[in-house]
Amino acid sequence: MANSEKxxxxxxxxxxxxYLMYLEELENKxxxxxxxxxxxxxxxxxxxxxxxxxxxxxxxxQQGYGYSVNSLKNEIGSILGYGKNKKGIIIGGGKLGKALAxxxxxxxxxxxxxxxxDRNPDNIGxxxxxxxxxxxxxxxxxxKNNKVDVGILTIPxxxxxxxxxxxxxxxxxxxxxxxxxxxxxPEGVVVENVRLNDSLSVLMYYLDN
Amino acid sequence: MANSEKxxxxxxxxxxxxYLMYLEELENKxxxxxxxxxxxxxxxxxxxxxxxxxxxxxxxxQQGYGYSVNSLKNEIGSILGYGKNKKGIIIGGGKLGKALAxxxxxxxxxxxxxxxxDRNPDNIGxxxxxxxxxxxxxxxxxxKNNKVDVGILTIPxxxxxxxxxxxxxxxxxxxxxxxxxxxxxPEGVVVENVRLNDSLSVLMYYLDN
Numbered sequence: 296m297a298n299s300e301k302x303x304x305x306x307x308x309x310x311x312x313x314y315l316m317y318l319e320e321l322e323n324k325x326x327x328x329x330x331x332x333x334x335x336x337x338x339x340x341x342x343x344x345x346x347x348x349x350x351x352x353x354x355x356x357q358q359g360y361g362y363s364v365n366s367l368k369n370e371i372g373s374i375l376g377y378g379k380n381k382k383g384i385i386i387g388g389g390k391l392g393k394a395l396a397x398x399x400x401x402x403x404x405x406x407x408x409x410x411x412x413d414r415n416p417d418n419i420g421x422x423x424x425x426x427x428x429x430x431x432x433x434x435x436x437x438x439k440n441n442k443v444d445v446g447i448l449t450i451p452x453x454x455x456x457x458x459x460x461x462x463x464x465x466x467x468x469x470x471x472x473x474x475x476x477x478x479x480x481p482e483g484v485v486v487e488n489v490r491l492n493d494s495l496s497v498l499m500y501y502l503d504n
Numbered sequence: 505m506a507n508s509e510k511x512x513x514x515x516x517x518x519x520x521x522x523y524l525m526y527l528e529e530l531e532n533k534x535x536x537x538x539x540x541x542x543x544x545x546x547x548x549x550x551x552x553x554x555x556x557x558x559x560x561x562x563x564x565x566q567q568g569y570g571y572s573v574n575s576l577k578n579e580i581g582s583i584l585g586y587g588k589n590k591k592g593i594i595i596g597g598g599k600l601g602k603a604l605a606x607x608x609x610x611x612x613x614x615x616x617x618x619x620x621x622d623r624n625p626d627n628i629g630x631x632x633x634x635x636x637x638x639x640x641x642x643x644x645x646x647x648k649n650n651k652v653d654v655g656i657l658t659i660p661x662x663x664x665x666x667x668x669x670x671x672x673x674x675x676x677x678x679x680x681x682x683x684x685x686x687x688x689x690p691e692g693v694v695v696e697n698v699r700l701n702d703s704l705s706v707l708m709y710y711l712d713n
Contacts, residue, residue: 308709312702316684320661376708390603397599400684400701404708444711452529469711471704475525475609485710487703492609493521494696495680499585499613500517501694502653502678 307348311371313338314345318368330361378405382442383471386458387449388413388421388428391473395447396423406445410437434458438465445469452476459486516557520580522547523554527577539570587614591651592680595667596658597622597630597637600682604656605632615654619646643667647674654678661685668695 317337321329331342338345349355349362355370356362372378383406385392392411401408412431413419419430429437438461446462448455448470455474462470463484470486472478475493480486526546530538540551547554558564558571564579565571581587592610594601597620610617621640622628628639638646647670655671657664657679664683671679672693679695681687684702689695 303713308706309702311709312699312705315705316701320685374709375705376712377705379708379712381708381711390599390606394599394603398700400704404704406704406708445707469707471707476529485707487707487710489698489700489703490521491607491698492525493518494698495609495613495615496521496524496584496586497517498654498678498680498694498696499588499590499615500520500583501696502590503585503588504512 303351307351310338310340310344310348311375313340314348315368315371315375318364318371321364322368326364328361329364329367331356334362372404375404377403381406381444381469383408383445383447384437384443385411385447385449386431386434386462387473388415388418388423389449392447392449393423395449395473396426408447409441409443412437431458435461435465438462438467443467445471447471447473448478449473512560516560519547519549519553519557520584522549523557524577524580524584527573527580530573531577535573537570538573538576540565543571581613584613586612590615590653590678592617592654592656593646593652594620594656594658595640595643595671596656596682597624597627597632598658601656601658602632604658604682605635617656618650618652621646640667644670644674647671647676652676654680656680656682657687658682 314334317334331345334345335342346356352370352374355367385395385408388411396408396411408426411423411426411428412434413428414431418428421428443462444467446458446467448458450458452474455472455476455478459470459478459480463480468484470478470480470484472486472488475490478486523543526543540554543554544551555565561583564576592615594604594617601620605617605620617635620632620635620637621643622637623640627637630637652671653676655667655676657667659667661683664681664685664687668679668687668689672689677693679687679689679693681695681697684699687695
């Protein structure tokens, strides 16, 4: 795979899940093959953009036939690193943390949420989807003793950096950040922010403009 | 305000909530004034980008002093349309819908979530934050009788388009879409997608690349 030989731009990586979403929809509709032209119409990207993106990883298409929906879906999943059995923990057992605890996509991508931490005594000890919420005061000891690849932060922004540091210092390589603040991490650690506030703000703006 | 006279690019609008986030943090720390240089260091945008963005709306800064944190925060909130008393409903009273029902930012931006709809009999009739979940089969009648500005979709992707159509045909002007699919809307209606799946995929990719 060309993947390991050259650096793929972030813009390409961000388009891959979008292709994947449409491929999954096509597969659900039992569509077997798709042209870059048709995929372009669905996604809004140009066919040449799509071909160029996929060529970064070796292509996958056949001249005159296009792409096999199932193969391309699997290839993109594999490029994205699905199925590698990573471990994640959720910090913040409030409503959003609880909602994410049963997020079905985790299993699909190969991220297992193994534990949830909270500081609220009302939440500690309660169970969500088979996981008992732990006291966040145990977190430091926990991350020293257990491998955690990804920390999922559903906590107020005031404590986001503190828990990020704790996770990263103990080996976490990824932060999925739902707190409405930026967190700083050393090189080699990835942060993905889900900016609900920003998205809502943009929506509010365009309601009247 | 220049706002109504010319079209502001989407990229500018998307940066406004980011400026706002930092201004709120500064205000919480009791910082009164900030230069575009300092704001640039915090946000990662260049000072000239920031000045250029804000000049679209009239500027707000003072040569040699910079920006008043509180005024700029309020100005950006006002540009974004905060506080205009819009009505929203949540379609999907599952875990994510329940989590969003108590999302504090709604009140802050001026979007009131007035009702929640679900099709699951176990959810219908239960109460979240003072709102009793209604049967989604009542939705059509409801949107004909009640003004709804924004529909918040936390439903499986299969039904996202159907409910979008129903909402839009009955006057909704905005869709906040958490379903992992695209929904089509006529011109003049805004859709903001929160793509959890995509964000998670990008995170998974960069864990190993």
